[in-house]
Amino acid sequence: MRRLLGGLIVLAGIAFLLLLFSWLKPAEPVANEMAANTDVQGEQQAQQAAEQLRAAKPSTPSETAAAKPRIVIEKGHRVSGPEVIRVKQGAAVTVEFLSDQSAELHLHGYDHHLHLQANKVAQLALVAEHSGRFEYELHGKAQGAHHALGVIEVTPQ
Amino acid sequence: MTLKCRTLAAFTFALLPNISWAHSFGQVYNLPVPFWLYGWGAAAALVASFVVVGYFLAMPVPQAMRSTGDLTGTAVAKWARRLHLLSLAKLLSVAGLLLCVATGLWGTNGPYGNFNMTFFWIVFLLGFTYFTALVGDVYALINPWRLLASGIQRIYPEYGRGLWVYPVSLGHWPALLLYGGFIWLELFGGTTPYSLALCLCAYSLFNFIGIALVGARDWFRYIEFLSLFFRLVAKMAPLDISEKEAGKVRVTWRMPFAGLLDKPAEDFSVLLFILFMLSSTAFDGLHETVVWQRLFWVDLYHSLLAQWLGANPLAAFPQMSKLLLLWQSFWLLLSPFIYWLILILCLWCMRWAATSPLSLRALALAFAPTLLPIALVYNISHYYTLIQTQGVKIVTLASDPFGRGWDLFGTGNWLQGTIIPDAGTVWHVQVGLIVLGHIVSVYMAHKLALQLFPTQRQAILSQLPMLLLMVLFTVAGLWIMSEPIKTGM
Secondary structure: OHHHHHHHHHHHHHHHHHHOOOOOOOOOOOOOOHHHHHOOHHHHHHHHHHHHHHHHHHOOHHHHHOOOOOEEOOOOEEEOOOOOEEEOOOOOOEEEEEEEEEEEEOOOOOOEEEEOOEEEEEEEEEOOOOOEEEEEEEEEOOOOOHHHHHHHEEEEO | OOOHHHHHHHHHOOHHHHOOOOOOOOOOOOOOOOOOHHHHHHHHHHHHHHHHHHHHOOOOOOOOOOOEEEEOHHHHHHHHHOOHHHHHHHHHHHHHHHHHHHHHHOOOOOOOHHHHHHHHHHHHHHHHHHHHHHHHHOHHHOHHHHHHHHHHHHHOOOOHHOOOOOOOOOOOHHHHHHHEEEEEHHHOOOOOHHHHHHHHHHHHHHHHHHHHHHHHHHHHHHHHHHHHHHHHHHHHOOOOEEEEEOOEEEEEEEOOOOHHHHOOOHHHHHHHHHHHHHHHHHHHHHEEOOOHHHHHHHHHHHHHHHHHOOOHHHHHHHHHHHHHHHHHHHHHHHHHHHHHHHHHHHHHHHOOOOOOOHHHHHHHHHHHHHHHHHHHHHHHHHHHHHHHHHHHHHHHHHHHOOOOOOOOOOOOOOOOOOOOHHHHHHHHHHHHHHHHHHHHHHHHHHHHHHHHHHOHHHHHHHHHHHHHHHHHHHHHHHHHHHEEOOOOO
């Protein structure tokens, strides 16, 4: 009898925690086309969808600026642009970089390399297939090399 | 201090990504745990703790029976002996150490291209630790320094006896101090393959000299910190491995985590060692967060340091950077004592609630091992993705240990891409593990209380402060994991 009670207490606890979990877990966003496209074929669709959604929204200056963040690098330090660029998994994002010196930019995780020419805007385009926190930094002999300049955070779906 | 000054300080703080106090090694791509999951984890820890209390209240007091059995004579053991598994493991252990030194001294200095960084920091320190938690204290059998020392002893029979008697009143303090230094090195030392090889050489020399002075038995019990570390982790394993005399290994099985109740921690230094295992992992997570960095760069500067370093944060930047290391080191080394203070407070309440004649010291030493599951799951949550992303690369590195483009086993070109674990999966594993570890700790503490206190009622009352302590440690760990991380850390 007492064993049964003990067992029931444990089961009740587990049931309560499961209920609490499903109650707290945020509902998946319904109208997010980009999140659904995580396969390779969907890449182009994702980019098209992104363009369409951007075109469909009334474009305010802040929104167009947010669509293509620009990171300005001087002497190996990030002087302008967001420290954290947040995107949803599956979204296509383009980040612009402007460096005063020629350098090699490396995005960890995705292992993207981008060659930056002095005072010329370069674009890093990627589809955020993998979720996580990815730092980018300069490599090679440039000033400020191997110091993380910023991070791209991809939130999972 | 003016608002302008505060803003300037915050601006300087924002420039921080340009200093890389990088993790010793290994890329971690984990995102901070989202608030809803952290909240659930905290609630789960609390609810589960009370479920355990309720369970113990409901169940009749168990007999002091221990599920255990001797495995030494079984078929599996005989098979292992026939395959000379232990000798193979010993050989691999010594070879691993020597290869780490060799590749560090003569191989590439790029941390990801050299065998020793991945092998030592990830395969050994993480992988072997988790292996020990599952399989038992294998390290005691294959400790490379112990093996090398017994090799020296074959040539000089007097070697391992020792010249002096180790003063037992010193307890395990040498091991604790060495462990503290080691964790400091891991977090702030910025080791490269070359410096790691030098450290291993220095530690080997230190061991050999120490064994000559103090004798192998006391050295590996009180001073060699890895022996103590793995001995503690192995308490959680379902296998109890012991070597009574040389060559005779006895293996018994027991319930997982039952080893935590075997005997109390030997002395105060072991208690601190256990607390440091917990607090150092917590600190590792904490010191990378935005909130911790802000505490130093904005709040501390603003309220205290600006008086000495001047009101201009940009000008004070270089000195602040130097102070940062001191500040971090100070809190790292103080962290176990903070945990100790909280533990003592809890135990004082426990003693009062249970009206126990046992001293605070006795209670502390008895209950300390029950914190080990929390330390283990916190370690796993924080570091396990490193095994996924970097640890597997050991397969490639084994073919090219020196980073010279060799391909000894044909695996040189495997695993070229980076394996990125899905952030959502990682979150659920982290929080799930932490809650499970918490439940184990609370459960084992209850069982211990039933052994130590005369009545069931006293035992359960005594566990309420302990429950709060564990919830506090667990929620703190979860909170640290949910905090945003400062870039460049």
